[in-house]
Amino acid sequence: MSLTASVAAKTKISTLRLSAWFGGKTRAYALRDISLNIQPTSVLAIIGPSGCGKSTLLRCMNRMHELTPGAGCEGAVLLDGEDVYASVTDPVWLRRKVGLVFQRANVFPTMSIRENVIAGLLLTGGAAARNDLDQVVETTLQRTALWDEVKDRLDENATRLSGGQQQRLCIARALAVEPEVLLMDEPASALDPIATAKIEELIDELKQQYTIVMVTHNMQQAIRVSDFTAFLYQGELVEVGPTTQIFTQPERRETEDYVTGKFG
Secondary structure (H helix, E strand, O other), X not given: OHHHHHHOOOOOEEEEEEEEEEOHHHOEEEEEEEEEEEOOOOEEEEEOOOOOOHHHHHXXXXXXXXXXXXXXXXXXXXXXXXXXXXXXXXXXXXXXXXXXXXXXXXXXXXXEHHHHHHHHHHHHOOOOOHHHHXXXXXXXXXXXXXXXXXXXXXXXXXXXXXXXXXXXXXXXXXXXXXXXXXXXXOOOOOOOHHHHHHHHHHHHHHOOOOEEEEEOOOHXXXXXXXXXXXXXXXXXXXXXXXXXXXXXOOOXXXXXXXXXXXXX
């Protein structure tokens, strides 16, 4: 692991020769030999056609992939140079440090807005005092630009919020457990343009404190919000670099063809 730790010394989260599969012994590979270093307090956009392994890569980073029956992976995923798949790593602790926001807002439908925000904290024992919880609710809702919209409705059912508000509530819930990395799987794909703009503004603000890895099909969105872009194709990492370079002067022909709309 000394070489592994050395490679990742200046990155927040890294993958080293990561491969992932479904299907148990038959091993239908979704990812092959992915090595990727992600800088702290930055946004990495992961792009590529449907089925290329983007979401699987995210799920490997916080060990959600292993929850799928028959799924597995090999290689290494490192958080601050430490292997997250090591036997001593607690997956629950890891998922607090590396949060995941899904494509569609998944608010807890039987809970209020307030209860949704603190659900993760209560499950992991992160806060006990009522005053602490009230402060967490206010702080995280302010971070996600929801506080002014819902501060007088905290006891209402979360499903009464709009789609965009629900997605920001899910981000607030992820932030409440104080993660260091935030994974986002197409967080705005189901939203209208106004709600999408709010999510993008939020991402730009959050990267001042968090490392963000975002899957997106929207090329313009990647250009607007990301510092770096990684292009995946058929489970392999074709190219990664500064977003401006990937979209204006890519090194690989496959990348150029994809970002200019020739396929995908």
